[in-house]
Amino acid sequence: MDNVRVRIAPSPTGYLHVGTAHTALFNWLFAKHNKGKFILRIEDTDIARSSKEYEENIIEGLKWLGLYWDEGPYYQTQRLDLYKKYAEELLKKELAYYCYCTPEELEERRKEALAQKKPPRYDRKCLYLSDEERAKYEREGRKPAIRLLIPEGKTIFNDIIRGEIEFNNQDIGDFVIMKSDGVPTYNFAVVIDDYTMGITHVIRGEDHISNTPKQLFIYNAFGWTPPEFAHLPLLLGPDRSKLSKRHGVTSVTEYKRMGYLPQALVNYLALLGWTPEENKEIYTIEELIELFDLRKVTKNPGIFDITKLEWINTQHIRRLSIKELADLTLPFLKEAEWFREENFNLEYYYKVLGLLQERLKTLSQIREYADYFFFDNLEYDKDTVKKVCKHPDTYFYLEKIKDEWNKLDEFTATNLETSLKTLAEQNQIPTKNLVHPIRVALTNKTIGPGLYEIAEVLGKEKTLKRLENFISFLKQI
């Protein structure tokens, strides 16, 4: 496909929502797959609800996901003259007309129509205004809106994902394209922007299907060839309504903060509504670009399932090199209250990560998993210690293993294991009677990576010291 140009057009009335990110991703993948351009446009005409802070969050989120744009950001508020110019063109062509009706008048007539069981559409009162009437309204100081004249007939368009969709024009009234304050309505601004920006494919959420015929009227009024349309399935919450805040976290930057990898979120979002031919779940961004096909997007909406996202995240974490993992987890590690810059050693940290990498569901979990590698004064809990040291001779064997380990020249996991197993065998006790207490001695936790590996990473000095502390604690209770 030649010269593909697509866009994402968020309103800065909230942070970057995963639904917006989903749409952005599909546009971006389509652009990249076809070697086209991806354009960012900020739809900020709702001045009251728009803010710079939200805009920055959207930009931060898109960049974090790697969805870089080739053009923009364009701002609708900087293009108001343009919309005005085009609206006037339609007035000149008599395809649009001024409307002086006030919201109150419209509301009243809408109610009347409803009462008579008629569809509540605009009654074209102002289309047939005489010059005197118009002059009268002008004298009253009324500022007119501009309405588009909708022709009779049917409007049909071919959606890339859904096929033909048909609307009766009579179901759509002469809608406003420019409000009386000179601000264009959503549908008008979108068309002017998409046309002037040379958008070839409009890929957006299914919630815009019913806006499409309105936009088509505008293209037709100007005699412009409309772009192709593709309406993506919506993202739903577990209750099957449109995904929103009340369903949990919907902010992309919040996922970043929680320790998700951008490539994992991209992977998950890509598979929500689209399946590549291959029968696998984990894809790199390059693979997604290579395989992406808009025609294979499903029509049914998808529920955002954080459990699956979590699994995909663990898979991507495992594919990271230790060095990458270190870079990415360090900011989270630094947030931990026990973290001390002066005690930190990168080579040591690499070894720690070697043990923790495959256990991390999110990067932020490094804080809860890595603590005992970084501080020495473990505060043992009486009950836990009692639980793991049920065997009355535990104290005695711990002394023995401490001596055995002290004798080791090479403090490696293999040697530690051999030595512990030999001791257990000689004394005919199950290894776990030793392993569990030692685990608590070294980590102050009952779960974690392999004990011998932990001891090796901690090193001889720390391991023996902790054993010693643990033994004295055990003596006291």
Added chain:
RNA sequence: GGCCCUAUCGUCUAGUGGACUAGGACGUUGGGUUCUCAACCCAAAAACCGGGGUUCGAAUCCCCGUAGGGCCA
């Protein structure tokens, strides 16, 4: 209320009239492995919304319901 979209395991989906005893993945459950947890391996439970057609044959095509969703007020 009107218009529009959609309908396969709990979830994401494969499926384009016969190869479907409906496949995969996440999750769940059970088992194995192990010092614990996770991982890993093995296994299991789990779905074509309902009703009519069309056809020799329907998850697949058509119609009508139903349900869910969206948009417009």
